[in-house]
Amino acid sequence: MTVHDVARHLPEIAVLREHCRSIAVLEAALSPEWESRRHSFDDHWSETESMASMRSGSGDEYSIVFSAAGAYVRGFEHESPMSPYAEDGPWPGVLDEVPEVFRPYVEEPAFSDEDGMPVVTACTWRETTDDRWKSGTIDFPDAATEDPDGAGYLFQLLVDRTPEAFQRWAEGYYEVLVDLEAVRHVFSSRPLTEEVVRALNSEIVLADLSEDFAETGYPTS
Template identity: 85%
Template sequence: MPIHDVARHLPEIAVLREHCRSLAVLEAVLSPGRGSRRHSFDEHWSGTASLASMRNGAGDEYSIVFSAAGAYVRGFDHESPMSPYAEDGPWPGVLDEVPEVFRPYAEEPAFSDEDGMPLVTACTWREAADDHWKAGMIDFPDAATGDPDGAGYLFQLLVDRSSEAFQRWAEDYYEVPVDLAGVRHVFSSQPLTEEVVRALNSEVALADLLKDIAEIGYPTS
């Protein structure tokens, strides 16, 4: 599923933002130690923007910048044939049409390697006044698979935003049972309670998560 297909499945900006925030909260509960978490959310990433991110620890990652201008999404699959290292720069079309308002994020050092190479194989964006997500015109590699830019893999939990999809992923990743009712509670953006936290992870209390919750900007009871 290349980025154009992913873009068609993404919800409006506000819904995506809340979903990303919920992913970060759920992982904070399941993994109080930050080292093994994949999803995070920083409500105050900059003075004007929030940041949702995913890193799998093996070189694959994505970042979503939410600002008054809209939302900018970039993903990097290190094994993709569209890796910037294959072309000595981003694959043609991936960043070429990014609107000027999002250009600082396309060139953001935090989304680049130590030499300033943008780490991107997939990119989509949506300005605040847009009615759909957009991506550049891309000539994908001829011999590529159905997921040439890694977008289907990277954004799987943003395309399938069901509680069941997260439960399956979390149970496989953390190798523990994950309470579906607790996941549904968080995905509905209801305030986090002691009961929900304990249902998701009996070894964690709500008080243990206050710093994470403040960073994420998620409501508590």
């Protein structure tokens, strides 16, 4: 799977935004310690933008900026043959066709290294007037890999957005049983309740997530 395949499977911007926020809230309940989480959502990244992000802890990451212009998705898989560190710059085509309205994100310091080089192996975007997600014209490497830019790995929970997919991932990552009905509740963007929080993590209560609610903008009862 490449970013082209991912782009074909991503939903409309508003749906993706809610899904990313739901994943972040679920992880907040499963892991009260922020450092242990993979996914986060900042509803106030700037005065006009929200950002969803993922950090694997081993160098892999993605960032999705949601703005009035649309959404910009950047991913980096550190072992990808398309790493900018392998070619001394982003792989040809990955960023070349990013529209002007999203160019500030290409140069965003938070998405670059200390030398200002964009840290990216996969990129896709969608303006509010677009009818689909777009990505650059890329000649992918011939290496014997099904995931040359890391997009399949990075965006797996954005391509398969079922509660069951998240449950499988979370049980493997956190090594705990994850209540499927609670996941369905959050994926429906219904307000969190004490009952749902207890089903996800019996060691916390709803009030323990107050800072996460403020950051993500997720509704509470």
